[in-house]
Amino acid sequence: MKDVLADLPGYSLRRASAAMLSQLTEALEPLRLRITDASSLVLIGANTGITPSELGKLMAIQRSNMVPLIAKLEDRGLVSREALDGRSFGLRLTENGVSVAAKVEDIMKSHEDRLLARIPPEHRDQLAPALKALWED
Amino acid sequence: MKDVLADLPGYSLRRASAAMLSQLTEALEPLRLRITDASSLVLIGANTGITPSELGKLMAIQRSNMVPLIAKLEDRGLVSREALDGRSFGLRLTENGVSVAAKVEDIMKSHEDRLLARIPPEHRDQLAPALKALWED
């Protein structure tokens, strides 16, 4: 069976992303967090007071799709909101949220290590900048 | 706003994949084909007689999800099926399918060129093998 697509960077990019996503999804399962939930926790931790809209822009997620995401984190007691003005609010991690975010960072760190372990050592440093060039700006 | 995730290869992988997928989806729109439809055409063209199950394995798509995909390509007159035995059938491109597959390959080629153009020239050759290492075997 000839996989004539396997050598195309774009095709490999999609397959690699899918493989790594399912691995990370599994690794986050014990925390009962999706990847976007976990990413939100880390980003809120590093940007106390960030609004849902700003957070959505960072992660390339629509404003409307942030609503249930934030609600879930709030219901779980990981995030709290404080009004910034009459229409917007800033997010911050609760005490429990800080502790869960730390666990998320450990899991993500392990995940990155597993990922990089599959790349030839001499090419590891180039991977992140190359990928970043494909989506940033 | 600190995007503390942006330097993680795994995160960049996901963002890069999403960005490139949406670009390719748009490029294929004139043919009214999804990425998996287009990929199927190219793979069937290179593997005349391949079965839906085998094709699904190549693309990491479940057998059950291949059913509507193949049906669509057949309805559009791009692919025909011929019985191999009592329970399985091989796929081949129709005349029209060959012509559309050629257009798909042109679009994919342009897409790969656009993608690689964003990578520093000295790192281009390493990208495909590095990504392949993340999902193959």
Added chain:
DNA sequence: TATTGTTATACTCTATAACTATA
């Protein structure tokens, strides 16, 4: 017994349009 194609179904992710209240 194992495999192929199939049906039905459910869940996640993503995208869009429209509404409200505030700036």
Added chain:
DNA sequence: TATAGTTATAGAGTATAACAATA
């Protein structure tokens, strides 16, 4: 007028379980 949050909804993509027919 523009923006933030919200609601509702629809479309893809993906995953699972079960079944019939055949190997």
